[in-house]
Amino acid sequence: MDWESAVGVSRTRAAVAIRAGRLAALAALTAVAANAAAGETVAKGRAKVTFGVEAGVQGSYGTWAFWGLGQTFAPDADYPSTHNWLETYLKPTLVADYAASDRVTLYGGGGLTGSATIGTDYFESGDTGAVLVGSGYVGLRLAPGESGLGLDVSAGKQEYRIGNRLLLSTGGGNGFERGGVTTFPHRAWGMTGIVRASWRGLTVDGFYLEPDLLESSDTGDRLLGAKAEWAKAPGQFVGASYFEFVRSTAPYPQAPVSIVENGRDGMGTLSAYWKLERTQGALAGWSFLGEVARQSNGRIGMEAWGGGVEVGYRFQRARWTPRLSYSPRYFSGDDPATTDRLERFDGLYWDGSPATWSSGSNGALAFYNSNVVVQRLRLELVLSPRDLANAYFFDVRAAETNSPIQFGQAARPSGGGSQVQIVAGVPEKPLSRDLYFEYVRVASQHVFVTAGLALSFPGDGLRAVTTEPHDWLGALVNVTIKY
Numbered sequence: 001m002d003w004e005s006a007v008g009v010s011r012t013r014a015a016v017a018i019r020a021g022r023l024a025a026l027a028a029l030t031a032v033a034a035n036a037a038a039g040e041t042v043a044k045g046r047a048k049v050t051f052g053v054e055a056g057v058q059g060s061y062g063t064w065a066f067w068g069l070g071q072t073f074a075p076d077a078d079y080p081s082t083h084n085w086l087e088t089y090l091k092p093t094l095v096a097d098y099a100a101s102d103r104v105t106l107y108g109g110g111g112l113t114g115s116a117t118i119g120t121d122y123f124e125s126g127d128t129g130a131v132l133v134g135s136g137y138v139g140l141r142l143a144p145g146e147s148g149l150g151l152d153v154s155a156g157k158q159e160y161r162i163g164n165r166l167l168l169s170t171g172g173g174n175g176f177e178r179g180g181v182t183t184f185p186h187r188a189w190g191m192t193g194i195v196r197a198s199w200r201g202l203t204v205d206g207f208y209l210e211p212d213l214l215e216s217s218d219t220g221d222r223l224l225g226a227k228a229e230w231a232k233a234p235g236q237f238v239g240a241s242y243f244e245f246v247r248s249t250a251p252y253p254q255a256p257v258s259i260v261e262n263g264r265d266g267m268g269t270l271s272a273y274w275k276l277e278r279t280q281g282a283l284a285g286w287s288f289l290g291e292v293a294r295q296s297n298g299r300i301g302m303e304a305w306g307g308g309v310e311v312g313y314r315f316q317r318a319r320w321t322p323r324l325s326y327s328p329r330y331f332s333g334d335d336p337a338t339t340d341r342l343e344r345f346d347g348l349y350w351d352g353s354p355a356t357w358s359s360g361s362n363g364a365l366a367f368y369n370s371n372v373v374v375q376r377l378r379l380e381l382v383l384s385p386r387d388l389a390n391a392y393f394f395d396v397r398a399a400e401t402n403s404p405i406q407f408g409q410a411a412r413p414s415g416g417g418s419q420v421q422i423v424a425g426v427p428e429k430p431l432s433r434d435l436y437f438e439y440v441r442v443a444s445q446h447v448f449v450t451a452g453l454a455l456s457f458p459g460d461g462l463r464a465v466t467t468e469p470h471d472w473l474g475a476l477v478n479v480t481i482k483y
Contacts, residue, residue, distance in 0.1 A: 046099040051483075052111075054091040058183050058478040060084065064470035065122045066366055067432070067458040072467045081470075085119030085126055089185035091134055103145060108138040109158070113186055117179035122365060129179035133157060135188045150198040159188050160209065162227055162241050163273030165351035166291040166307070173214035182365075183478070184352075188212060204228045207243075211349060219250040221264065235277035235287075244268040252300070252344065253404035255336035257424050260300050264346065267297040271307075287312040287325070295346060306331040306345040306369065308357065312378075323380040329357070333371025333400030333425075344404065345370050354378075354436055360394040361436035361454035362472045371405045372431070373397045386442040394434040398426055398461055405431075430459025450478040 041050045061084045070079035093111030100106055116129025137156025144150040162168040171189030175181030190212035196205045205227045213219065225243025245267050252263025273291035278284055292307030308329030315322050334344040347369030350357045358364035359374050367374075374396050381389040398405060403425045434456045441449040456472040463469045 048097045050095045052093045052095070054093075054480070054482045055089065056183055056185070056478060056480040057086065057088045058476055059086050060121070060182060060474070060476045062122060062362070062472070062474040064472050065362070065474075067456070067462050067472050068466045068468050068470045069366075069462070072465070079124070080120075083120060083122055085117055085121045087115070087117050087121075087180050087183045089113065089115040089180050089183055091185060093135065103143045105141040105143070106139075107141060107154075108156075110136040115174075115178055115180040115183075115185045117175075117181065121175070121181050123175065123181060125176045125181065128177055130177065132178070132186070134186070135159070137192070144198065148200050152196040152198070153194070155191075155193045157188050157190055157212070158192055160192055160194060160207065161351075163229075163239055163271065164275060164289050164291045164356070166273070166357055167241075167269060167271055167293060167348045167350060168209070168243070169351040170349050171209065172212040173217070176214055176216055178214060182476070186212060201232055202228070202230050209243075219248050219264070221245060221250065222247040236275065238272075238274040240270075240272045242268065242270045252302075252342060252346070253334075253424065254339075254342055254344070255334040255400070255403040255424065257404075260342065263297070263300055263302070263342070266299050267295055267302060267346065269293055269295045269348070285314045285316055287314075293345075297342075300342055301340055302342040302344075304332045304343050304345040306347070308374070314380075320381040320383055323378075325378045325380075327374075327376040327378070329359070329369075329372075329374040329376070331369050331372050331374075331399065333398060333403045333405070335400055336402050343400075354392050354438070355390075358394075360396050360432055360434040360456060361392060362456040362474045363394065363396055363432045363434050366406065367396055367431065368406050371399045371403055371425070373399050373429075388440040388442070390436075390438040390440075392434070392436040392438075394432070394436075396431040396434065397429040397459070398431055399429075401425060401427055401429060401461070426461030427464050428460040431461050432459050433457045446481055446483050448480045448482070450476070450480070452476045452478075 041048060063082050065083060070077065091111060091113045093109060095109035096107065098106045111134045112131060113134030114129070114131040117126050120126035135157050137154055137158040139152065139154030142151040160168065160171065170184060170187050172186030174184045174186050178186060180186070189209050191210040193208040194205060196203055207225055209223050211221050213221065223243050223245045225241060227239055227241035229237055229239030231237040245264050248264035249262050250264040252260040254260050271291060271293035275289040277287040288311055290307065290309035293305070295304045296302055308327055310325050310327040312323055312325030331345040331347065332343050334342055350369055352358045352364055354361060357369060359367035359369055359372050374394060377393040379391045383389055405425050434454065436452065436454045438450065438452045443449055452475065454474040458466065458469045
């Protein structure tokens with residue numbers, strides 16, 4: 001055996017050993033969590049301790065990811081046309097409450113999140129994973145008294161969401177060195193400080209957030225903000241929020257092709273959101289939700305707009321009680337003609353599932369809620385108490401042509417003679433049309449099985465910049481356990 005072969009064998013064995021070690025750690029965590037979950041909730045006097053666990057495994061397969069863009073713009077990288085990989089994660093948690101008095105409750109919680117990817121995903125990352133602190137927080141809750149005023153103060157690593165999850169939802173980084181690029185097991189913010197005052201149906205929050213970003217792409221984001229929300233009843237609320245980045249090194253792309261250093265630093269976002277879902281009365285079966293936002297940063301001449309709405313109706317007396325909904329969204333792009341201004345919307349930490357704010361099925365991995373106009377149709381069916389089916393159609397277009405859609409996408413020369421310049425984005429607005437079919441089986445109160453099939457067809461914009469455009473096929477099977 002020559003030296004290069006020996007090194008290759010050693011690397012292979014090392015990779016296998018690392019992968020086995022990660023899987024062993026996950027298996028050990030599973031055993032601990034299973035034993036903990038067996039007791040579920042333990043109450044003694046004024047104290048109550050609740051154990052929980054969530055685990056998942058997902059197999060994914062795809063062909064011609066990103067429609068052939070990788071083969072066009074990085075031919076030497078030998079980007080494969082087929083991918084298949086396995087994602088797995090485990091999240092054991094413990095939450096404790098202590099009633100110090102009739103009104104005062106002390107609480108806290110913590111847990112681990114282990115995640116791994118076996119095989120190679122769409123981003124050419126694989127055989128990797130991590131076991132990290134998934135949550136760890138403490139808080140004090142003051143129940144409403146005669147005046148109706150309540151207070152909740154908490155700090156630490158925990159989840160926090162605003163409105164319909166368009167802007168602030170997933171505070172953790174996923175994929176790459178952590179694994180789990182599509183299952184998103186890491187959702188908690190790295191550090192939070194939250195003060196919430198409530199009075200009857202009104203709540204007012206002041207918050208400080210640090211996202212738990214990947215080490216490989218940590219831009220040091222820190223933000224401060226506040227929100228006010230009025231919730232009349234379950235499924236009915238209206239609110240507004242404002243937050244500002246007090247620190248960030250995240251750059252912004254600008255048309256035609258340039259980078260604004262530390263573009264996110266100092267950017268402020270003002271948003272309004274609402275939801276109305278009725279099961280009785282004149283509007284029974286109807287639902288309306290939406291969220292809109294304006295972003296600005298005077299330091300770099302930024303002003304951007306984004307948002308979306310959804311209108312749905314459930315036919316309660318029809319077979320399978322179908323629900324049909326329509327959701328248009330708009331996220332501004334940077335106008336190449338205004339080089340002194342930046343109009344590109346920053347999608348921030350949105351919830352990117354198909355049921356919420358993804359810009360497509362497969363396409364959601366390429367379009368990051370910036371410089372896109374999206375229309376989504378969704379059909380939901382209740383086939384039985386344990387069988388659910390969903391069908392989605394996405395039409396995705398660029399808000400601005402020859403303008404960045406995401407970093408590095410379709411940068412190319414444009415024009416001729418002395419007018420040649422490098423531009424990004426696409427010359428035509430149609431980006432893709434996506435179909436996504438999903439079947440969910442509720443195997444038990446704690447076990448859920450999901451199968452999904454995604455088809456993404458490139459539009460004229462992608463075809464114009466791709467040497468050999470292809471349809472993008474993706475499929476998955478997921479098993480999730482929650483206690």
